[in-house]
Amino acid sequence: xxxxVMLEIEDLHATVQGKEILKGLSLKxxxxxxxxxxxxxxxxxxxxxxxxxxxxxxxxTSGRVTFKGADLLALKPEERAAKGIFLAFQYxxxxxxxxxxxxxxxxxxxxxxxxxxxxxDAAQFLRVAREAAKMLNVSEDMLKRPLNVGFSGGEKKRNExxxxxxxxxxxxxxxxxxxxxxxxxxxxxAEGVNALRAPDRSFLVITHYQRxxxxxxxxxxxxxxxxRIVRSGDKTLALRLEEQGYDALIGKAA
Amino acid sequence: MSEITSxxxxxxxxxxxxxxxxxxxxxxxxxxxxLFAGSGLPTRRVEAWKYSDLARxxxxxxxxxxxxxxxxxxxxxxxxxxxxxxxxEGQSTLAAIGAIPLRQVLADPATPFAKRIGHVNxxxxxxxxxxxxxxxxxxxxxxxxxxxxxPAPLHLRYDWAGKEAADPDGRHLRIxxxxxxxxxxxxxEAHSGSPGFATLVNEVHLAxxxxxxxxxxxxxxxxxxxxxxxxxxxxxxxSYKGFYFSEGGLFSRHEALLELRDQEAHAExxxxxxxxxxxxxxxxxxxxxxxxxxxxxQSFRGVLAGDSRGVYQGCVRVLTDAQETDARQMSRTLxxxxxxxxxxxxxxxxxxxxxxxxxxxxxxxxDTAALFFLRTRGIPEADARALLIEAFLxxxxxxxxxxxxxxxxxxxxxxxxxxxxSEIAHAE
Numbered sequence: 001x002x003x004x005v006m007l008e009i010e011d012l013h014a015t016v017q018g019k020e021i022l023k024g025l026s027l028k029x030x031x032x033x034x035x036x037x038x039x040x041x042x043x044x045x046x047x048x049x050x051x052x053x054x055x056x057x058x059x060x061t062s063g064r065v066t067f068k069g070a071d072l073l074a075l076k077p078e079e080r081a082a083k084g085i086f087l088a089f090q091y092x093x094x095x096x097x098x099x100x101x102x103x104x105x106x107x108x109x110x111x112x113x114x115x116x117x118x119x120x121d122a123a124q125f126l127r128v129a130r131e132a133a134k135m136l137n138v139s140e141d142m143l144k145r146p147l148n149v150g151f152s153g154g155e156k157k158r159n160e161x162x163x164x165x166x167x168x169x170x171x172x173x174x175x176x177x178x179x180x181x182x183x184x185x186x187x188x189x190a191e192g193v194n195a196l197r198a199p200d201r202s203f204l205v206i207t208h209y210q211r212x213x214x215x216x217x218x219x220x221x222x223x224x225x226x227x228r229i230v231r232s233g234d235k236t237l238a239l240r241l242e243e244q245g246y247d248a249l250i251g252k253a254a
Numbered sequence: 255m256s257e258i259t260s261x262x263x264x265x266x267x268x269x270x271x272x273x274x275x276x277x278x279x280x281x282x283x284x285x286x287x288x289l290f291a292g293s294g295l296p297t298r299r300v301e302a303w304k305y306s307d308l309a310r311x312x313x314x315x316x317x318x319x320x321x322x323x324x325x326x327x328x329x330x331x332x333x334x335x336x337x338x339x340x341x342x343e344g345q346s347t348l349a350a351i352g353a354i355p356l357r358q359v360l361a362d363p364a365t366p367f368a369k370r371i372g373h374v375n376x377x378x379x380x381x382x383x384x385x386x387x388x389x390x391x392x393x394x395x396x397x398x399x400x401x402x403x404x405p406a407p408l409h410l411r412y413d414w415a416g417k418e419a420a421d422p423d424g425r426h427l428r429i430x431x432x433x434x435x436x437x438x439x440x441x442x443e444a445h446s447g448s449p450g451f452a453t454l455v456n457e458v459h460l461a462x463x464x465x466x467x468x469x470x471x472x473x474x475x476x477x478x479x480x481x482x483x484x485x486x487x488x489x490x491x492x493s494y495k496g497f498y499f500s501e502g503g504l505f506s507r508h509e510a511l512l513e514l515r516d517q518e519a520h521a522e523x524x525x526x527x528x529x530x531x532x533x534x535x536x537x538x539x540x541x542x543x544x545x546x547x548x549x550x551x552q553s554f555r556g557v558l559a560g561d562s563r564g565v566y567q568g569c570v571r572v573l574t575d576a577q578e579t580d581a582r583q584m585s586r587t588l589x590x591x592x593x594x595x596x597x598x599x600x601x602x603x604x605x606x607x608x609x610x611x612x613x614x615x616x617x618x619x620x621d622t623a624a625l626f627f628l629r630t631r632g633i634p635e636a637d638a639r640a641l642l643i644e645a646f647l648x649x650x651x652x653x654x655x656x657x658x659x660x661x662x663x664x665x666x667x668x669x670x671x672x673x674x675x676s677e678i679a680h681a682e
Contacts, residue, residue, distance in 0.1 A: 053630050056622065081632035097645030101632075106641065111632035146645075163631065165425045 004031040004066035005066075006202045007171055010083060012063035013227075014051045020061070021047040023227030029171070032199040034123045036213055037206045040246045045206045046090065046226075049175040052204075053087040054080050068170065082114035085101055086171030089162040095147040100159065102146045104129055108166055132165040138190045154185030171206045172196070178212040183238030190215030210242040259312045259422045259451045261294050267423050268388045278368040279360055285370075286387035289557040293381040300381070303564040305597040306536040308382070310553065311479055311505035312451060323673070326471055326662055327447035331409035334394055338418040338426025338453060342394050348394065348532055356393035356428055367395050374457035375513045375542075376487045382481050384446055386426045386453045393428035398437035398463070407659075412454075413445030414478070417443040424451035431456065433492075435465035439466040442659065448475030448503070454482040460492035462516070469497045469659060470508065471666060475531060478503030482510060490516035490545070497654050498525040501662055501670060502535030502562065505573045509538040514548035514576075521550040526650040526663075530677055531560025531593075538567040540584075542607075543576040552583040555650045557643055558594035559677040569601040572609050587617040588646055590639075591682035635677035640671045644680065 005054070007029040013204055014022040021044045029035050039045050043208040051058045052065065054077035065072040072080060092105065120128070133143060136158045148156050164172055178186050193203070193216050205216055213221070213235065221237040222229045223246075230250055231237065241249055255352045268287045273280045295312065296303040334353065335345040341355050348355065359365050372387055398404060410429060433439060433643045458533055474480060480503060486494055500506060512521050521541060529535045541550045589598045600613040620642050628638035647667050654660040671678060 053626075055626050076635070077626060077629035077639075078632050078634045081630055085630075087630050090626065093624050095624055095627075095642070095645060097648040098641060103628075103641075106637070107628075107631035107633055110637060114632060115632070151359065167631065 004028070006031045006033075006068060007065045010064045010066075012051070012065060013061045014047060015059050015061055016047060016057060016105065021227055025063070025228050027222065029202050030202065031202060032197075033220065034197070034203040034205060034216065034218045036218035036221045037204060037224050037229075038208070038210070038221060038238060038241060039209070043224045044227045045224055046175055048207055049087055049173045049204075050230060052080075052173060053077055053085060078110070078114065081167070082111045086164050086167055086169030086172045086173045087174065088157075088164060090179055091159055091174040092148050092156040094149045096149050097106065099144055100147050100149050101129065101143045104163065104166055105164065111167060129166060132162055135195065136162050136165070137188060138162050141202060152186070153180040154161060154182070157181060158187050158192065161189055165192070170200065171202045171204065173206065175206050176208060177205075178207055178209065186212060208240045213238045223249060258315070259424055260563040263347070264295075264385065264389070264424070265291055276361065278363070282417065283326070283388050286384040289378065290381060290384040290388055292381065293384070295385075296381045300419075302538070302567070304523065305567070305599075306505070306507050306534065308481060308505060308507075311534070314504070320628055322447060323473055323475075323669075324413055325413060325444045325473065326666060327495075328407060328409045328442055328444065328662070329658065331407040331442065335413055336392060336410070336412045336427065338416070339392055339412075339427055339449070341394065347453065347525055351408060352395065352398075353394045353408065353539045356395060356430070357391065357393050358422060359497045360391070366398075367397070367430060367432070370432060370457065370459055371395075371428070374459050375487045375494065375511055377485070380483070382453060383483055383485075384388065386428065386483075387456045389424070389426040390455070391426065393430070393635070394630045395430040395432070396439070396441070398464075400434040401436045403438040403582060407442050410443045412443065412445045412452075414449040414452070414475070416455060419447060420450035422450060423455060425449060427452065427454045428531075429454070429456045431466065432459045433461060433466055435461045435625065436463045437461070437463040440656070441469070441471075444604045445472045445474050445480070448477040449480055452480040453579060454480065456482070456484040458484060458486040458494065460488045462490040462492060464489075464492045465495075466493070467655070468653070470499065471507060471509070471662070472498075472500040472503075474501065474506060474664065476530075478541050479505040480507075482508045483504070484509070484656065484671045485512070486512035486521070488514045488516075488519035488521060491518040493520045494522070495655075496521075496523040496554045498523065498527075499664070499666060500525070500527040500535050500537070502527065502529040502533035502564075504532075505534050507536035507538065509540070511540045513542045514545055516545040516621045517547045519548045522653075523552045524650045524653045525552075525554040526553070526647045527556045527564065528647075528667065528674075529558050529562035529564055530674050531558065531562060534565075534633060536565035536567075537541045538565070540571065541552040541571045541581065542571040542573065543579040543581060544573045545576060546577060547578045549580040550582070550597070554585045554586075555647055556587045556596070557590065557591045557647065558587060558596060560672060560682075561591070561593040563594070566594045566597070566615070567599045567601070568613065569603065570611060570613070572604045572606050572611065574605045576606045577608045579606060581609070581611045582614045585615040587644065589617060589619055590678055593682065607648060636675065639678055640675075643671060644668070
């Protein structure tokens with residue numbers, strides 16, 4: 001664990017539509033670390049990401065989340081974003097009628113405003129956006145099209161990473177970013193993520209399969225079951241999980 | 255309190271017109287007056303007015319119109335300025351495009367336009383049309399000769415302000431647009447302020463291959479009471495392209511009653527409306543397909559805030575001989591508050607057997623998943639809501655072919671969103 005704690009989750013309980021999904025989740029993420037959260041379907045992985053991002057309907061009943069020293073749970077979703085939380089969606093939304101470029105500019109400048117920074121002017125923004133898009137193989141045509149409308153699965157995920165690159169979060173939560181991607185698309189997304197790794201940026205990589213972790217190599221791996229972490233270890237834990245399956249490892253823990 | 259418009263008052267006014275000088279007009283007015291005296295003002299007992307009760311709206315006292323919002327400017331257009339329903343000739347540039355003030359035409363016993371006025375797609379039992387015909391005084395006739403294409407749009411500017419705007423007799427306007435074979439024109443209406451009671455009738459005659467682009471920008475005040483009708487007859491291979499923007503009013507209604515008479519006539523209407531607290535906005539269309547191979551497309555998108563009320567009645571009639579008709583209509587509504595109300599009535603009356611017709615309607619709230627997504631990217635809730643509303647309406651605006659007019663429509667939407675920011679910032 002590095003010296004600076006970026007995110008600390010303490011005994012978090014959360015309900016969705018009255019049903020308790022998170023049952024005492026605790027986790028510390030240090031600055032610059034990559035943590036992988038693995039677990040079977042229904043364990044509460046996506047609930048964790050939505051709760052951290054502040055989605056309505058994900059109600060915290062007890063516990064605390066501290067992010068960069070502040071009480072994260074007291075903030076609105078947009079304030080969490082401005083403070084440095086970024087959620088890459090498992091299923092990125094299509095928004096007809098808003099061009100990708102317009103959306104990116106609105107988001108970048110909204111965060112700057114919330115942080116009290118001056119907005120980028122149109123020319124500055126275009127330069128930065130085009131540079132980042134080129135790295136991620138996001139075409140000029142995709143930038144002009146309505147957000148995610150008619151994009152393939154791989155294009156949508158690359159678009160998420162592009163948003164991450166432009167918004168420069170302190171903590172990026174990748175919610176099953178590998179789902180629906182073939183191996184080439186996954187490599188491209190992983191390359192994009194790896195390029196963003198930095199001493200002041202942490203990652204929470206939520207995934208069902210070990211495969212993604214071959215490309216985004218984690219510092220820590222946590223196994224999630226029934227609303228909390230049941231085992232933690234280094235990257236070799238993911239490999240053992242791949243060999244032995246969830247039942248064997250979760251069974252051992254319980 | 256201002257005086258109230260009433261049936262007796264309107265009938266007295268009709269009886270007060272002088273007769274004798276212009277026989278064709280006297281006959282037209284007399285017939286309309288008799289029919290109107292029989293029907294009275296439309297109430298909700300009349301099916302077509304079930305959701306928009308004009309008689310009741312007129313019986314209400316309308317005080318205060320809220321802050322005035324300026325009418326949109328249309329750069330480069332020829333202007334016809336109507337101040338409180340009266341043509342200001344000095345401020346208008348009619349001669350350049352051959353438009354003639356209606357008063358001049360109505361005073362001419364031998365005008366060639368007598369055969370058109372009151373005879374475009376006539377609707378004998380339409381009370382509001384009869385009222386307008388019996389009382390019309392101002393307006394204009396635009397005649398575009400065969401093969402001529404107007405180089406700049408005609409801007410019909412309707413400004414309502416001050417005491418005159420609330421004339422309890424109402425102000426009754428008639429615009430006659432006659433496009434001969436192959437002629438082309440763009441006509442843009444812009445409405446601002448609060449008429450106490452205005453009726454407006456457009457008569458559109460499109461000869462074969464004529465093309466009219468008709469944009470309506472209604473930005474009336476909260477106290478405005480206006481009922482407008484566009485009558486159209488579309489001959490072979492002619493085309494009517496309408497774009498209707500409205501912010502509603504105390505009472506605001508527009509009816510597009512178009513007859514696609516001959517083969518390959520085409521009508522296309524896109525409408526967007528944004529209606530704030532306390533306002534009413536009605537879009538009614540009746541598209542009658544009479545010719546073979548005619549086609550029509552209608553798409554309306556509305557945003558209702560506060561306790562506003564929206565109405566869309568869209569009727570498509572396909573007559574026996576109108577084989578191969580292709581008619582589509584769609585109505586989509588965003589309800590920003592649970593006090594807002596939308597009445598949608600799509601109707602298909604199909605007598606021919608080989609046609610393609612479709613209709614659909616949706617009404618719902620803003621997509622909460624999309625809102626959450628935008629907020630996770632740092633866009634505050636109020637801005638995210640505005641962005642989604644703009645996106646929803648943007649697809650309608652994109653149908654406007656002229657870029658400056660497209661920008662004008664987009665600007666009106668942004669203005670409305672800024673002006674009504676408090677009504678749209680949160681789900682109610």
